[in-house]
Amino acid sequence: MIRDISNEIVVSLKDRLRDVRHLIRASRHGVEPVTQTLPDILFDKAARAVDKALTAAETVSISLVSQDPAAHSTTIEARGLDVYFPADTCTGEALFRRDIYYLTKRMFSVLGSNNALIHEATFSGVHGAMIRRHGALLRAAKVDGGLDDISTACAAMAIELQSHYHTEPLTLPAHYEAQPDTEAEYLCFASIALAIGLATYADHEPGEERLVESALLALQARQDKFDQAIHATDRAEAFSGLFAFLIPHLP
Incomplete structure (x- = not known):
């Protein structure tokens, strides 16, 4: 059965599709249609068509190989540590x-950062690192x-997320400008880790709450x-x- 394909192969397939889509979108970035020559216009239309085709291909790949295809069409929200580990x-x-x-x-x-290059495989590495280093x-x-305890574990997660994402080599040429800066990386991953802390502390499945957005606004x-934490000698501490201060005051 197709669904029996190993998770590693599935993740690699989806990430490669996303790589190509990222290149297509980056090639269109900042181009003004009014100044294009005819070949440029044709290229832009072709790029849009390929972009849509790759998005459709990703959807098809999810429907064929995902263990839970329906979950990919729902709004994703942060869950507790007991769910992820x-x-x-x-x-x-x-x-x-x-x-x-x-x-x-x-x-x-x-x-x-609307076209940041993101790989699912990065987060597989983070999950493994959390178990090995912070079990x-x-x-x-x-x-x-x-x-x-929750704040300490989630602080370690925020740092692992940023570190793994920041050190991942970018193999695609000439699109480094699409990547967020270091402060945006920390803000993104600290918000996610804080939201997971909120879900763990509340000890229930998230309902209509937008935990990650609430965490972002709080930070x-x-x-x-937040700036002090980024530049601290001991970022984890x-x-x-910071998380221990914020968690009791957020939904």
Whole structure:
């Protein structure tokens, strides 16, 4: 069965489709139609057609190989640590990878990076790194569920997310300008990690709350503390303190 294809192959397939779509969109960026020659106009129309075709191809690939195709058409929201790091590691990894991909795409768009290059495989690496390097923090946050433990685990996650994304080599030529700057990366991933902390602390599935957007607004409202955390010698401790301050005051 097609759905029995390994997750690694599925993720690679989707990421390669996204790479090509990213190139097509980047090639159209900033081009003014009124100044184009006829070949440029034709190229732009062809690029749009290929863009749509690749989006359709990604949708088809999801419907064929995803273990839960319907989930890709729903609004993705942050969930608790117990959902992303359950006893069944494979199930948690798949949810984490998918959710963080779509949340990252959404947050970068909000922050002005509409065509940032994002790979699901990056977040598979983050999930594994959290288990290997921060397993004790995750266990403490899930078992006890105390504010400090949750904040510490999610602070470690924010740093792992930014580090993995920032150090991923960009193999596509001439499109570095589409990538967000370091501050936007931290703001994006700190918002996602804080939202996961909120979901863990509340101990229930998110309803209509837009946890990630709420987290983003809260961090922007505390811009001074956020900037201090980014430049702190011990970023994990600084983000943990900031998260512990914000979580009780957010929905």
